[in-house]
Structure formats: structure tokens, C-alpha cells
Amino acid sequence: MGEAIVITSGKGGVGKTTTSANVGTALALMGKKVCLMDLDIGLRNLDVVLGLDNRIMYDIVDVANEQVPLFKALVKDKRFDDNLYLLPAAQNTDKTALSEEQVKEIVAELKPKFDFVLIDCPAGIEQGFLNSVAGADSAIIVTTPEISAVRDADRIVGLLEKHPLQEAPKLIINRIRPNMMTSGDVMDIDEITHHLGVELLGIVIDDDSVIATSNHGEPIVLDPNNQASQGYRNIARRLVGETVPLMQIKESHAGLWTRIKQIFK
Amino acid sequence: MKSVVLKGTQTGFQVTINDEADFKVAKAELDELLQQLSQANDFKPGQQVVFDILTGNRALSADQKQALRDLVQQHGDFIINQFTANVMLNDEAYHLRDENRVTIIDQTIRNGQDLRIKGDVLFLGHIHQGGKLITNGNLFNMGKVEGIVQAGFPVDESKLLIGRFQDAQQVRIGEQIEILADEATAVATDEQTVIYVSDLHNIAYSNLNHIKEISPKFFSRIGGI
Numbered sequence: 001m002g003e004a005i006v007i008t009s010g011k012g013g014v015g016k017t018t019t020s021a022n023v024g025t026a027l028a029l030m031g032k033k034v035c036l037m038d039l040d041i042g043l044r045n046l047d048v049v050l051g052l053d054n055r056i057m058y059d060i061v062d063v064a065n066e067q068v069p070l071f072k073a074l075v076k077d078k079r080f081d082d083n084l085y086l087l088p089a090a091q092n093t094d095k096t097a098l099s100e101e102q103v104k105e106i107v108a109e110l111k112p113k114f115d116f117v118l119i120d121c122p123a124g125i126e127q128g129f130l131n132s133v134a135g136a137d138s139a140i141i142v143t144t145p146e147i148s149a150v151r152d153a154d155r156i157v158g159l160l161e162k163h164p165l166q167e168a169p170k171l172i173i174n175r176i177r178p179n180m181m182t183s184g185d186v187m188d189i190d191e192i193t194h195h196l197g198v199e200l201l202g203i204v205i206d207d208d209s210v211i212a213t214s215n216h217g218e219p220i221v222l223d224p225n226n227q228a229s230q231g232y233r234n235i236a237r238r239l240v241g242e243t244v245p246l247m248q249i250k251e252s253h254a255g256l257w258t259r260i261k262q263i264f265k
Numbered sequence: 266m267k268s269v270v271l272k273g274t275q276t277g278f279q280v281t282i283n284d285e286a287d288f289k290v291a292k293a294e295l296d297e298l299l300q301q302l303s304q305a306n307d308f309k310p311g312q313q314v315v316f317d318i319l320t321g322n323r324a325l326s327a328d329q330k331q332a333l334r335d336l337v338q339q340h341g342d343f344i345i346n347q348f349t350a351n352v353m354l355n356d357e358a359y360h361l362r363d364e365n366r367v368t369i370i371d372q373t374i375r376n377g378q379d380l381r382i383k384g385d386v387l388f389l390g391h392i393h394q395g396g397k398l399i400t401n402g403n404l405f406n407m408g409k410v411e412g413i414v415q416a417g418f419p420v421d422e423s424k425l426l427i428g429r430f431q432d433a434q435q436v437r438i439g440e441q442i443e444i445l446a447d448e449a450t451a452v453a454t455d456e457q458t459v460i461y462v463s464d465l466h467n468i469a470y471s472n473l474n475h476i477k478e479i480s481p482k483f484f485s486r487i488g489g490i
Contacts, residue, residue: 025428151376151394151395152376154375154376154377154393154394155375155376155377155394155395158375158376158378158396159377159378161375162378195393199374
């Protein structure tokens with residue numbers, strides 16, 4: 001029996017979809033069977049980030065309305081053998097097209113077939129959020145070191161405390177800029193974790209190539225040497241129960257010699 | 266035995282309603298009694314006759330009390346001074362209990378959450394920005410407040426906030442609201458800070474040493490002389 005994990009944040013643009021895609025891919029690379037479920041109905045992106053957008057035939061609303069069986073709507077990612085599947089969101093309707101009961105049923109149907117069901121939650125705390133949380137066993141809250149994202153994460157933690165899932169939520173701090181954190185311009189990792197009172201699952205350093213690769217439909221985790229990729233891989237390893245030390249944030253202090261070399265590159 | 270008994274006292278009349286009698290029957294009997302009373306005695310015009318109603322082991326609801334008040338007033342210059350009973354309604358009892366207790370709260374109040382309490386509060390937890398703690402009593406803070414606190418909700422300006430509130434977004438007492446970021450001088454960081462509403466209906470800051478002048482009632486309640 002697999003585990004259903006909702007990836008949520010409250011605020012938009014902090015990297016829920018990117019995190020879903022990358023953690024899902026990292027788990028698939030480790031040999032786990034993963035189903036990614038996009039619940040951002042009307043504004044779906046997960047398919048684009050994974051490069052599966054032109055393979056979609058049916059979507060989650062078709063499944064919920066029993067127009068097609070579940071397996072027909074699943075889009076297989078051919079790069080990862082038989083390990084990664086996407087259940088795409090519908091694009092021609094909105095969040096109210098699904099009810100919490102329908103999502104619960106779909107998740108319950110997916111869980112026996114997969115090791116992980118990752119639910120990509122839309123921004124906000126309306127119906128889309130309620131739907132996403134309904135079927136989940138646990139939650140991953142994504143935030144960035146910005147105060148607005150932390151404030152919204154705080155709200156989400158509060159909502160999840162009111163209606164607890166089976167497991168306590170975990171935290172990912174995304175898009176960390178090491179130089180700003182060391183200079184004290186943004187809250188640091190300990191401050192955020194302590195303030196929210198949520199267990200830290202991992203940190204991801206902000207990197208241009210995260211955006212660049214997702215534009216090609218290739219999650220960054222496919223590049224093993226990238227530091228953001230390592231962040232996502234560590235998160236995946238912690239999810240399967242490994243103990244992985246927290247990545248050190250070090251600012252890439254380019255020395256004089258390196259800078260000179262770069263000029264002539 | 267009659268269900269309504271009238272007795273004269275120095276201050277007025279006492280009506281005892283037998284607690285075993287049916288209320289409708291008792292009301293009808295009281296009606297009759299008042300009828301007789303107003304005919305038999307010639308009260309001076311303009312003189313108010315005061316009744317105390319004793320109900321024994323029966324608590325009257327607000328509606329029943331109002332019905333009796335209306336009934337009594339129909340018979341001239343009669344007025345009910347008070348209802349006395351040996352028992353009280355659960356609601357009243359809870360209200361009384363809530364008014365006079367100190368609730369200890371040790372929890373995190375997060376952004377978007379508001380916690381409403383009755384009575385005084387001893388707060389040991391953490392209020393995050395955007396969280397609210399609202400009470401109709403006083404608030405004693407030993408925790409960390411970064412959100413909004415309100416004492417004396419909704420309109421009681423005699424209540425106090427005691428403790429460190431310098432990190433709060435707003436402090437409210439009754440209807441008075443103060444946005445701490447707008448304050449010219451920083452709020453005292455002393456944990457003995459007392460925030461109260463002054464005679465000018467402004468929120469003012471002082472110290473526990475001056476609690477006697479600020480709120481004599483509160484001072485005597487906590488055991489001061």
C-alpha cells in the first residue's frame with residue numbers, strides 16, 4: 001500500500017509543481033513506483049514541467065465523472081521504465097468540478113498500485129486545497145524564505161492542525177539564495193523551521209537551471225551534479241526513510257583567480 | 266395549598282411562587298392576586314409598589330421573567346424589583362464561572378486563526394503574525410505575542426493587558442485599538458508592563474507598580490489592600 005502525500009503551500013509561485021515533479025522523478029529514479037496527481041484544475045502545469053503535455057488524452061475530471069477508467073487517464077513517463085505516471089488535471093473547467101469524495105476515491109484506487117502518490121495542490125485555501133488534502137495521508141508544505149510565503153505556510157499549518165492528516169506535515173524550504181541568507185536579508189532555515197514548528201524535510205537552493213530545465217520538460221533531478229537536484233534527491237531519500245544530513249549552504253565565493261578565468265572562458 | 270403567596274415587608278411585597286406549581290397556574294393566580302390587591306388597597310397615585318419574586322427551587326427563564334414583569338405592570342404602578350431563587354440556569358452558572366476564572370492557554374495561534382476565550386487568560390503559548398487571541402477578561406502574557414490580542418471584548422475598557430507585548434501587531438482593549446508599529450516610542454519590553462485604557466479613552470502604558478491607581482478594582486481582586 002502506497003502513501004499519498006499532498007504538496008501544498010498556500011501561496012502561489014513558491015515551487016509546488018516543481019517540487020512535485022522533481023521529488024516524484026527522484027523517487028522514480030530510486031526505483032519507486034510514483035503517481036503524480038495534478039489537482040490544479042484549470043491551470044495545470046505539472047504535465048508541462050514533466051514534458052508530458054502532448055501525451056494527455058483524458059484527465060482527472062473524466063475519471064471522477066466515470067467517463068473513462070482510471071488507468072486510461074494515467075500518462076506514463078517513458079524515461080523511467082514503468083515507474084512514473086501522471087494523472088493530469090483538466091484544463092477546460094475549474095476547481096469546483098471535483099468534490100473531496102471523488103478525490104478520495106481516486107487516491108484510494110491509486111494507492112495499492114503505487115509506492116507514492118504525490119498530489120500537487122493548487123495555490124489558495126479554497127475548494128482546490130480541500131480536494132487535495134482530502135485523500136492525503138501526509139502533507140509536505142513548501143515555502144521560500146520570503147516572509148509572505150512563510151506567513152501563508154503558517155496559515156496552512158494552522159489549517160492542517162485543525163483537521164489533522166494521519167501524519168504530521170513536513171516542510172521544504174525552496175529557492176534558498178545562500179548569499180541573502182548569510183547576509184541576514186531573509187529568514188534563515190532554523191528561524192523558519194522554528195517559527196512554523198514543523199519538521200524540516202529538506203532545503204533546495206535557488207538555481208537558474210531549475211527553470212531552464214523545466215522549460216525543456218526535463219526535471220532538474222536528472223542532472224546529478226546540480227545543487228538544487230541534490231536537494232530534491234535528498235528529500236526523496238528522506239521520504240523512503242533514509243537518514244540524510246542537511247545540505248550545507250555555502251555561498252560560491254568566487255576567488256580572484258576563478259573570476260579571471262571566467263572572463264576568458 | 267395555593268401556588269402563590271403574598272407577604273408584606275418593610276420595603277414592599279414579597280411574592281413566593283411555589284416551585285411545585287405549574288407556571289401557568291401560578292401566573293393566573295398571581296394575576297388574580299394583583300387584581301385583588303389593587304382593588305382592596307388604595308395606593309397613592311404615582312407611588313410605585315415594589316415586588317420581590319421568590320421562586321424557591323425553580324429557575325425562571327428570561328421569557329418567563331418578562332411575562333411576569335408584563336403581568337405585574339398591567340395592574341397599575343407595580344414593579345418587580347428582583348427575582349430570587351435557590352437555583353440558577355446552567356447558562357448563568359457557566360457565565361459566572363467563566364467570568365471569574367483564569368484560563369491557562371499554552372498553544373500556538375497561527376496566521377488566520379482566532380481563539381476566543383471567556384474570562385481572564387494566562388497565556389503561555391505563541392501568537393504568530395495574523396493570529397488573534399480575544400477574551401472578554403484580562404490577559405496576562407508570559408508567552409510570545411506577535412499577532413493581535415484583545416482584552417475586554419467587545420466593549421469593556423476596564424480590562425488590562427499585562428506582560429510583554431512589544432512584538433504584537435495590535436493591542437486592543439474594549440473598542441480601543443492601537444497599532445504598535447505606529448507608536449512613536451517603542452513599547453516597554455518589561456514583563457511588568459500594564460496596558461490599560463486611560464480616562465481619555467486612549468490606550469496607555471504603565472507598570473505593575475502603578476496598578477492600584479490604574480485599576481483599584483483589579484488591585485483589590487488580586488489581593489491588594
